[in-house]
Amino acid sequence: MKKIMVFILMICGVNMVFAANLGMLPGILKPNFLRVNDEGIFILEQATIYMYSTKNLNLIRKFGRKGEGPGEIKISPFYSISMKILPDFVFIDSVDKIIYFSKKGKLIEERKKPAGLVTQMLPVGKNFVVKDLDRSDRKTEYMTLSVYDSEMKKIKELFRQKSPVQPTSTVMIPDSLHFCVCDNKIFVEKSIEGFFVDVYNAEGEKLYQIKKEYEKVKVANSDKEEVLRLYKADPLVKQIGYENLKNRIQFIYPDSYPPIQSINGFGGNIYVKTFKKQGNKEEYIVMDLKGNVLRRIYMPLVEKAPLMARLNGIDLQIYSIYKDKFYYLKENEDEEAWELHVEGIK
Numbered sequence: 212m213k214k215i216m217v218f219i220l221m222i223c224g225v226n227m228v229f230a231a232n233l234g235m236l237p238g239i240l241k242p243n244f245l246r247v248n249d250e251g252i253f254i255l256e257q258a259t260i261y262m263y264s265t266k267n268l269n270l271i272r273k274f275g276r277k278g279e280g281p282g283e284i285k286i287s288p289f290y291s292i293s294m295k296i297l298p299d300f301v302f303i304d305s306v307d308k309i310i311y312f313s314k315k316g317k318l319i320e321e322r323k324k325p326a327g328l329v330t331q332m333l334p335v336g337k338n339f340v341v342k343d344l345d346r347s348d349r350k351t352e353y354m355t356l357s358v359y360d361s362e363m364k365k366i367k368e369l370f371r372q373k374s375p376v377q378p379t380s381t382v383m384i385p386d387s388l389h390f391c392v393c394d395n396k397i398f399v400e401k402s403i404e405g406f407f408v409d410v411y412n413a414e415g416e417k418l419y420q421i422k423k424e425y426e427k428v429k430v431a432n433s434d435k436e437e438v439l440r441l442y443k444a445d446p447l448v449k450q451i452g453y454e455n456l457k458n459r460i461q462f463i464y465p466d467s468y469p470p471i472q473s474i475n476g477f478g479g480n481i482y483v484k485t486f487k488k489q490g491n492k493e494e495y496i497v498m499d500l501k502g503n504v505l506r507r508i509y510m511p512l513v514e515k516a517p518l519m520a521r522l523n524g525i526d527l528q529i530y531s532i533y534k535d536k537f538y539y540l541k542e543n544e545d546e547e548a549w550e551l552h553v554e555g556i557k
Contacts, residue, residue: 229553229555230553230554230555231552231554232541232550232552233268233550233552233553234268234551235268235543235546235548235549236261236263236268236540236548236549237270238270239254239256239261239548239549240256240549241256241257242255242256242529242540242549243255243256243257243291243292243527243528244293244294244528245528245530245531245539245540246294246295246296246531247265247531247533247538248296248533250262250296250314251263251264251265251271252264252265252268252538253294253301255292255294255303257284257286257292258275258277258278258284258286258305259273259274259275259276260273260274260275260294260301260303260312260316261273262314272315272316273316274312274316274317275303275310275312281321282310282318282321284303284310285306285307290305290306290330290525291525291526291527293331293525295333295334297334299313300312300314300319301313301314302333302334304331304332307323307324308321308323308324309321309322309324309332309334309339322363324363325365327343327344328344329342329343330342330523330524333392334392335358335392335396335397335413336395336412336413337361337413338358338359338360338366338413338415339358339361339363340356340357340358340359340369340390340397341356341357341358342355342388342390343355343357344374344523351373351377352373352374352376352377352378353371353374354371354372354373354388354523355371356368356369356370356371356388356399357415358397358414367415369397369399369409369411370388370399370401370409372388372401372403373403374387374522374523375387376519376522376523379459379460379461380460380462380463381461381463382522383438383439383442383463383464384430384434384435384438384468384469385522385524386402386403386465386469387521387523387524388524389471389473389524390474391474392476393476393479393481393500394500395412395413396410396418397411397413398410398476398481399411400471400483402469402470402471403469405422405425405470406422406425406470406471407420407421407422408420408421408422408481408483408502409421410500419501419502421498421501421502422502423496423502425485426487427468427470428467428468428485428487429466429467429468430464430468435464438518439462441517442518442519444517445518445519447517447519448519468486470485471483471484472484472485472486475528477531477532478534479499480497480498480499480500480505481497481498481500481502482496482497482532483495483496483498488509489509491511491512492511493511494507494508494509495507495508495509495510506556508556510554510556511537511539511541511552511554513527513529513530513540513541514527514529514540514541514542532556535555535557536553536554536555536556537553537556538551538552539551539552539553539554
């Protein structure tokens, strides 16, 4: 009865502060992405999209599979596959191609990605916004963000910044390049310069800039110890060997965290996650599309991607915000299963 009441509140969108475990999700072992909307609960795990009912968590369908053939998704330990729920399609950004599925799981279209070291790609209007790595001068690696047209031809570069990972050094607490697409606009956080978010239209024309004052969060010695532990545990570092890396790479620890940790769009608002914490919760600054602050909230910590992925600006997104509720996936280690949790924002 308690679970039924929680689902009724979830569906009706009643504004009350509550937190609940909605139940386990059979079959989910290593999720990458979570999105919740009127149609259901979408979870991306490796090469498979699972769609669950919001009423009872019953599995409605699953589609997508590992492979390199038509409609199949290539898996790489060095790439985090992402998902975007569009009005008519489920968009998948994989290692070497983008794929459009119908909500029923039918393959609609797939296209090869542009040549180069593309790390992320999202549709915006009739175009695409593309993040990649530029190593052309063989000395310095840059992260760049550009707009490409429907034929995968580059229209213009929007922004570039020095990558935290260089041939002879690594910034262990990275200020990576993050962006999101909302209302057919591109929101690019430029925290390398301060609390700045530049907004572009689908053609890459700059519309305006969002600027905010912020309070620096200092990096403690315990933070440095933890990030080094995560670095040593990263699958890529294990493969190369930490002892080999430390002899030729300088590890750099900044004095403070970047002002912005990530940026996302949900329900017509922008959610900027910072590094400020209250207990086991992180701060999100909720803004409208013009950058007016609507509220500051603290939501539960969610699992992050391996450190090397985050150094390149790629992270897990196993949370979703829908009708003023924060949904997130949490691993139940005793049951070796994942649970869907929800917490009210208002």
